Amino acid sequence: APLLEAGGHLVPRQFAFERAADDPLLPPAVSATKENRLLYRFRPESARRGRFEKMDGGEGYVWGAGAGFFEYVIPAREARRRVGEIVVRAHLQPVLPHDGRGRFNQTRVTLFVNDRDCGSRLVPVEQAPNAEIQEWRLDAWLTRLAAARGQELRLRFEVEADADQPFGLNISNFPAWFKDWETKPVEVEIR
Numbered sequence: 683a684p685l686l687e688a689g690g691h692l693v694p695r696q697f698a699f700e701r702a703a704d705d706p707l708l709p710p711a712v713s714a715t716k717e718n719r720l721l722y723r724f725r726p727e728s729a730r731r732g733r734f735e736k737m738d739g740g741e742g743y744v745w746g747a748g749a750g751f752f753e754y755v756i757p758a759r760e761a762r763r764r765v766g767e768i769v770v771r772a773h774l775q776p777v778l779p780h781d782g783r784g785r786f787n788q789t790r791v792t793l794f795v796n797d798r799d800c801g802s803r804l805v806p807v808e809q810a811p812n813a814e815i816q817e818w819r820l821d822a823w824l825t826r827l828a829a830a831r832g833q834e835l836r837l838r839f840e841v842e843a844d845a846d847q848p849f850g851l852n853i854s855n856f857p858a859w860f861k862d863w864e865t866k867p868v869e870v871e872i873r
Contacts, residue, residue, distance in 0.1 A: 697746075698733040705730075709757065711866065719873050720763075722756050723866035726853040730755045730836075734850070743854035747777045751794075751840035752853060754868055759832040766873050768795070768820040768829055770837060773813060773867035774805045777850025789849035793818050794838040795825050804847065813856050829872050837870065 701708060708730055710722040726744050731753040734746025744752055776789035792802040800818050808814040820826070829835060841848050855867055 696735060697737045698731075699737075700731045701729075703730075708755065710754070710870075715871075717873075719871055722870040722872075724754050724868035724870075726855065726867050729753060729853075734841075743852065745777050745850065745852040745854075746841070747779070747850040749841050749843040749845070749848045750851070751838050752851065753836055753838040756835040756837070756870060758834045762830060762832055763872070765826045765830040766821070768825060769869075769871040769873065770795075770800075770818040770820065771869045771871075772816050772839060772853060773856055774803075774816050774839065775808055775814060775852040775854065776805055776847075777852050778807070779849060786847065786849050788847055789841055789851060790845040790847045791816065791851055792840050792842055792845070794836075794840060795820060796828060796836050797838075798822065798825060800825070802845070805851075810857070835870070837868075 707728050710724045710728065713721050715721055726742060727739050729744055729752040732744065732746060732751065734750030735748030737744070737746040737750065739745065746752065770793060774791055776787070778786050788804045788806040790802050791805050793800040800820050800822070803816045805816060806814060839851060839853065841851050853867055
């Protein structure tokens with residue numbers, strides 16, 4: 683019984699949440715650019731699902747310590763379109779262990795789109811006046827086909843348990859000193 687006590691945080695992947703598909707917090711802001719590209723922008727707290735060893739969130743941020751993931755969903759649309767590339771940008775930061783004593787300064791984050799591995803990035807601690815924005819350019823045929831058909835796209839930012847540096851994930855709004863602070867912290871551009 684003491685091992686499963688929530689306050690002790692002893693069982694890995696102990697905390698999880700999932701929002702209903704009709705939750706008003708979930709839909710991203712959608713706009714079309716002058717180049718006829720679709721741009722989806724998410725608030726950090728609009729993740730549909732999350733699972734981490736420890737996690738929390740609030741207005742403008744979500745974080746999870748250790749291994750786990752946050753998932754965002756681009757809803758299906760009726761119109762089909764040509765898709766040459768999908769660009770995913772996110773303001774990510776590590777959640778370093780409190781007992782790390784400065785030995786760790788980055789985490790490895792892998793992006794999955796509809797359960798397909800789209801590559802990983804080592805995400806360092808950001809240093810002012812720069813904000814760390816990670817970018818993935820996706821041109822895999824199956825991923826582009828799903829976007830072209832207007833199917834739902836599930837984006838999962840994951841810190842895998844077997845990663846070389848599994849030190850959590852923080853997705854948050856940009857700090858006030860960042861020059862492009864009106865940009866949303868999670869963006870998906872369908873080109």
